[in-house]
Amino acid sequence: MTERPILEVEGLAAFYGQAQVLFDVALVLRRGEVTALMGRNGAGKTTTLKAIMGLVSARARKLEFAGHSIAGLTSFRIARRGLGFVPEDRRIFTDLTVFENLEVGRRPAPGGAEPWTPERLFAIFPNLAEMRGRRASEMSGGEQQMLTIARTLMGNPKAVLLDEPSEGLAPVIVELMARAVNAMKAQGVAVLLCEQNLAFASGVSDRAYIVDRGHIRHEGSIAALSADEALRDAYLSV
Amino acid sequence: MDLSFLVVQFLSGLASASSLFIISSGLTIVFGVTRIVNFAHGSLYMLGAYFAATLIPRLLDLSYGAPSFWAGVILSALAVGVLGVVMEVLLLRRIYRAPELFQLLATFGVVLVVQDVVLQAFGPQDILGPRAPGLRAPVEIMGRRFPSYELVLIAAGPVVLGLLWLLLHKTRFGVLVRAATQDREMVGALGVNQALLFTGTLFLGAFLAGLGGALQIPKAPATARMDLDIIAETFVVTVIGGMGSIPGAFLASLLIGQLQAFGILIFPKITLVLVFLLMALVLVVRPYGLLGRPEAPAGAHAAAFGTPLRPWSSTEKGIALVVLAALLALPLLGDVYLIKVATEILIFGLFAFSLHFLIGTGGLVSFGHAAYFGLGAYGAALALKHFGVPMELALPLAPIAAALGATLFGFFIVRLSGIYLAMLTLAAAQILYAVAFQWVEVTGGDNGLVGVWPAPWASTRLVYYYFTLAFAAAAVLGLRHVIYAPFGYTLRAARDSELRADAVGIDVRRHRWLAFILAGAVAGLAGGLYVFLKGSIDPSALSIPVSVDALTMLLLGGLQTVMGPLVGAAVLHSLKDQIMPLTELWRMMLGLSIIAMVLLFPKGLVGAFEAARERFAGGGR
Numbered sequence: 001m002t003e004r005p006i007l008e009v010e011g012l013a014a015f016y017g018q019a020q021v022l023f024d025v026a027l028v029l030r031r032g033e034v035t036a037l038m039g040r041n042g043a044g045k046t047t048t049l050k051a052i053m054g055l056v057s058a059r060a061r062k063l064e065f066a067g068h069s070i071a072g073l074t075s076f077r078i079a080r081r082g083l084g085f086v087p088e089d090r091r092i093f094t095d096l097t098v099f100e101n102l103e104v105g106r107r108p109a110p111g112g113a114e115p116w117t118p119e120r121l122f123a124i125f126p127n128l129a130e131m132r133g134r135r136a137s138e139m140s141g142g143e144q145q146m147l148t149i150a151r152t153l154m155g156n157p158k159a160v161l162l163d164e165p166s167e168g169l170a171p172v173i174v175e176l177m178a179r180a181v182n183a184m185k186a187q188g189v190a191v192l193l194c195e196q197n198l199a200f201a202s203g204v205s206d207r208a209y210i211v212d213r214g215h216i217r218h219e220g221s222i223a224a225l226s227a228d229e230a231l232r233d234a235y236l237s238v
Numbered sequence: 239m240d241l242s243f244l245v246v247q248f249l250s251g252l253a254s255a256s257s258l259f260i261i262s263s264g265l266t267i268v269f270g271v272t273r274i275v276n277f278a279h280g281s282l283y284m285l286g287a288y289f290a291a292t293l294i295p296r297l298l299d300l301s302y303g304a305p306s307f308w309a310g311v312i313l314s315a316l317a318v319g320v321l322g323v324v325m326e327v328l329l330l331r332r333i334y335r336a337p338e339l340f341q342l343l344a345t346f347g348v349v350l351v352v353q354d355v356v357l358q359a360f361g362p363q364d365i366l367g368p369r370a371p372g373l374r375a376p377v378e379i380m381g382r383r384f385p386s387y388e389l390v391l392i393a394a395g396p397v398v399l400g401l402l403w404l405l406l407h408k409t410r411f412g413v414l415v416r417a418a419t420q421d422r423e424m425v426g427a428l429g430v431n432q433a434l435l436f437t438g439t440l441f442l443g444a445f446l447a448g449l450g451g452a453l454q455i456p457k458a459p460a461t462a463r464m465d466l467d468i469i470a471e472t473f474v475v476t477v478i479g480g481m482g483s484i485p486g487a488f489l490a491s492l493l494i495g496q497l498q499a500f501g502i503l504i505f506p507k508i509t510l511v512l513v514f515l516l517m518a519l520v521l522v523v524r525p526y527g528l529l530g531r532p533e534a535p536a537g538a539h540a541a542a543f544g545t546p547l548r549p550w551s552s553t554e555k556g557i558a559l560v561v562l563a564a565l566l567a568l569p570l571l572g573d574v575y576l577i578k579v580a581t582e583i584l585i586f587g588l589f590a591f592s593l594h595f596l597i598g599t600g601g602l603v604s605f606g607h608a609a610y611f612g613l614g615a616y617g618a619a620l621a622l623k624h625f626g627v628p629m630e631l632a633l634p635l636a637p638i639a640a641a642l643g644a645t646l647f648g649f650f651i652v653r654l655s656g657i658y659l660a661m662l663t664l665a666a667a668q669i670l671y672a673v674a675f676q677w678v679e680v681t682g683g684d685n686g687l688v689g690v691w692p693a694p695w696a697s698t699r700l701v702y703y704y705f706t707l708a709f710a711a712a713a714v715l716g717l718r719h720v721i722y723a724p725f726g727y728t729l730r731a732a733r734d735s736e737l738r739a740d741a742v743g744i745d746v747r748r749h750r751w752l753a754f755i756l757a758g759a760v761a762g763l764a765g766g767l768y769v770f771l772k773g774s775i776d777p778s779a780l781s782i783p784v785s786v787d788a789l790t791m792l793l794l795g796g797l798q799t800v801m802g803p804l805v806g807a808a809v810l811h812s813l814k815d816q817i818m819p820l821t822e823l824w825r826m827m828l829g830l831s832i833i834a835m836v837l838l839f840p841k842g843l844v845g846a847f848e849a850a851r852e853r854f855a856g857g858g859r
């Protein structure tokens with residue numbers, strides 16, 4: 001018998017003011033699995049993550065995390081249940097040092113798990129170790145991306161909503177991001193990964209959804225998606 | 239003027255800078271995290287002073303000595319901190335998402351409530367505090383006597399700055415506060431309970447206000463006016479320093495302390511004018527203060543107040559005509575007293591209408607609109623009293639004087655937006671208030687100018703009523719015309735999206751400046767009509783409560799219709815007329831009513847209306 005997924009979403013609708021941008025979105029994220037949410041710019045990837053996280057006005061038939069409904073909870077309660085969020089615009093606290101940024105994210109680990117510490121995170125992101133006392137405003141875009149992931153991991157989440165970590169980064173840094181995703185997976189952290197970059201997503205993910213204009217259009221293994229040219233042309237390539 | 243004098247002057251400048259910093263740091267921390275400018279910060283300061291002035295003597299009776307004194311100071315500040323928590327839990331927590339205008343109004347409601355509470359609890363007399371044991375004798379500095387307590391104050395500022403630095407950098411609470419100052423939503427998404435963080439922040443901010451008040455006690459008595467006196471200065475410090483910046487507040491306090499210490503030698507009476515000049519200068523060079531950072535443009539906030547984009551429907555035209563007819567017929571029904579009240583309502587309605595134009599169409603949320611009402615009133619009164627100009631010529635001078643003032647202040651004000659703008663308008667009004675209060679030879683000071691009567695032909699209540707009605711109706715129709723002319727459409731476009739308006743080549747600043755001048759002129763006309771009705775004018779016409787009255791009228795009357803300001807003026811004025819003679823606690827009643835209105839309609843009346851409509855349409859979620 002398979003375990004229940006860590007995150008289950010059904011019938012999710014989201015709104016900006018009067019405008020509806022998500023329609024009946026359904027997806028599941030299984031424990032310890034990396035699932036990609038693919039789609040073009042403006043398809044609704046970020047909104048899906050924010051709606052799950054309680055950051056935009058939304059309603060859902062079912063929104064369950066780790067077996068409990070998180071519908072209508074404020075985002076800090078959702079985060080405390082063990083759902084981490086890495087925003088695409090990073091939202092680093094630029095007035096704070098690298099170390100202080102990590103401190104903001106720090107939450108106790110659930111029983112048994114080995115907690116993430118700055119040292120363990122510095123092992124994944126060596127650049128951060130060198131800058132720990134510096135203000136985050138002095139960091140490059142790639143370093144900020146590392147910091148935003150590390151900051152969320154400091155909360156010892158069971159699952160992470162990771163929004164376009166490869167966007168606008170140099171190939172070497174993208175490589176580091178892939179290592180980070182793999183490290184999370186190795187720790188048993190499930191990842192819902194929003195991406196437009198199929199090469200990156202297919203390297204780290206197990207399964208994939210495609211979202212387009214606020215609707216889920218496809219679900220399957222990432223290998224199947226990589227192989228299906230028609231699907232890619234319809235929903236992914238520009 | 240010898241060197242020792244300058245040194246002593248410098249030292250007393252440092253001492254007042256310290257006090258100012260301690261108070262302002264609290265305001266700026268609270269603003270940084272909650273994005274609320276707490277009008278009641280001055281009230282917390284006043285409470286700190288009253289607590290200390292009553293508590294410390296008792297402690298000194300128990301055991302005379304420095305420890306009792308300082309324990310009393312800290313206990314008073316802690317008590318005020320607890321009141322800050324109460325305020326956060328009961329009120330602020332409910333309005334974090336409300337438009338900033340409503341936040342300011344709600345915290346001003348607290349100001350009114352605290353004023354009456356203080357009056358009831360401590361009585362109307364000023365309370366002289368004890369002097370600090372061990373620091374009673376002056377010290378000698380270069381042959382001059384200098385109060386030793388001031389030396390302690392000089393040290394207190396930097397000590398508080400240092401302790402705040404430690405708190406904000408070396409504790410988890412402090413790191414979270416700094417993070418939330420930058421991006422509170424993200425802090426929440428990382429699992430931090432914002433409610434607790436905000437409560438803690440309010441405790442800290444209120445504690446600092448209370449500390450400032452308590453430390454003041456050996457220097458000056460606790461008085462019932464100190465809340466509004468200090469709040470304007472505190473606003474100026476935070477605006478010059480940059481909202482949310484503690485080092486900025488320190489720097490600005492130092493500047494202002496010295497400016498006041500030495501400014502007194504140049505302009506003995508109106509040092510506030512120098513302070514304003516400093517603020518204006520800083521804001522022109524650095525619109526977000528010395529160490530502040532830019533705010534996101536606040537389009538949506540002002541828009542909550544917006545006038546709808548359509549001209550009058552035929553029903554509304556009908557209503558307007560009926561109202562006008564009723565106003566014309568009113569003297570047939572009423573006695574002299576009713577006619578006087580009706581005249582007052584027309585005048586305040588006109589005043590409120592000019593503010594409605596400024597906020598609803600111009601998107602400029604002014605907290606000092608009384609400045610232009612008062613300028614008009616004083617302009618007409620001065621022309622009549624000092625130059626013997628007859629009413630027929632003095633009255634047109636009212637809008638002109640107000641427009642000139644609005645041109646001057648508006649030049650600076652339209653460079654800002656959002657909360658900076660609101661605070662600068664308030665500070666501008668306080669400057670004029672101080673000038674009217676202190677320039678006794680010209681303005682008559684506290685007593686004001688009396689015997690400003692209309693020309694004989696207009697001197698009966700009845701004629702003056704029609705006279706007022708004619709001007710008010712003409713001004714309202716004229717402004718309406720402007721609202722729906724291209725100028726008005728442009729203003730609204732800029733209100734809804736400054737960036738977009740800029741992008742299509744609209745000179746937003748110039749349009750807003752013109753709107754500010756126009757609104758000022760109409761407010762000045764109302765002021766001119768007012769002074770000839772009353773026959774006198776005093777500085778209270780320029781005071782913060784008058785500005786807030788106008789805002790309350792808008793809140794009461796509903797924001798969408800042209801009749802709104804008139805209805806609001808009628809409701810508020812009649813309430814005051816009825817309630818004030820009945821109870822000593824009318825300020826508390828007014829304050830609680832304002833708070834209740836803001837809590838019931840946190841998104842404004844328009845928002846409440848739209849929410850209701852949405853619910854009816856089945857679109858609720």
Ligand SMILES: Nc1ncnc2c1ncn2[C@@H]1O[C@H](COP(=O)(O)OP(=O)(O)O)[C@@H](O)[C@H]1O
Binds near residue numbers: 040043
């Ligand atoms: N703050 C916002 N206000 C209004 N519409 C928005 C906002 N953010 C995104 N949208 C709209 O919602 C849709 C989905 O956007 P988003 O979820 O950001 O897409 P993606 O992350 O896939 O690029 C887009 O059409 C976008 O224009």
Ligand SMILES: [Mg+2]
Binds near residue numbers: 042045047088164
């Ligand atoms: Mg996105």
